[in-house]
Amino acid sequence: MRGRDLIRLWAVPILLAGIALAFDAADRRVPFSVLASGALDEVAHLVTGALGMLALACFIDAPRRYYVAGLIASVAIDLDHIPLYLGLGNPDQRPVTHSLTTVLVIVVAAALSPRHRAVLAGAATGLLIHFARDIAEGSPGVRMLWPLQNTAWTATSRWFLGMIIALTVVRLILATAGIPRTRIRLFQPPAPARSSSCPIVPAAPADRDPDPEAAEPDREGASETSCT
Ligand SMILES: [Zn+2]
Secondary structure, three states, X not given: OOHHHHHHHHHHHHHHHHHHHHHHHHHHHOOOOHHHHHHHHHHHHHHHHHHHHHHHOOOEEOOHHHHHHHHHHHHHHHHHHHHHHOOOOOOOOOOOOOOHHHHHHHHHHHHHOHHHHHHHHHHHHHHHHHHXXXXXXXXXXXXXXXXXXXXXXXXXXXXXXXXXXXXXXXXXXXXXXXXXXXXXXXXXXXXXXXXXOEOOOOOOHHHOOOOHHHOOOOOOOOOEEOOO
């Protein structure tokens, strides 16, 4: 791997990690207001989601729409706070849509809808990353097991720091070392049967791996691809 590629490979995860930690730290220090806190919090959520997706992309080869849905879900779930800001619901707790129940509903929908499976799976992944950060924000926590349990899960800022470091290190080490050698191919159409009279047409680049660092020649039809 050339030095220039190596710098690019390291720059993005480290930049995302720095932004996540900086915005998280600012969010914890700025007195709460919907606009200021919301902006700081959502930027931290977005870059945390991006970092999580980069780490995940070392193991899976999914279409671009999977990653886009994950990034959108990693911030859009907070729209469920709007009723609270309008005076509806308990302001001392996050809405119950911040729970694994929402993830379960989306997973079931994905299982029932092959056509939208990649988007829904990406959304479920984005929600899990979002909830992990919300838990690390401390009180009021996240009622992950609602309605089975009403206990809010909380963790300290060290959890968030550890999470960011872990995602960054995983991405840097695996992408630099080129391991795992193969990635699990998800949500892709089955490979067409090879035939001398029917050449394989490569997939459109727009719906391939969104990870610019992991970009590689299209190999539609392969069951697994490399992490670079
Ligand atoms: Zn949230």
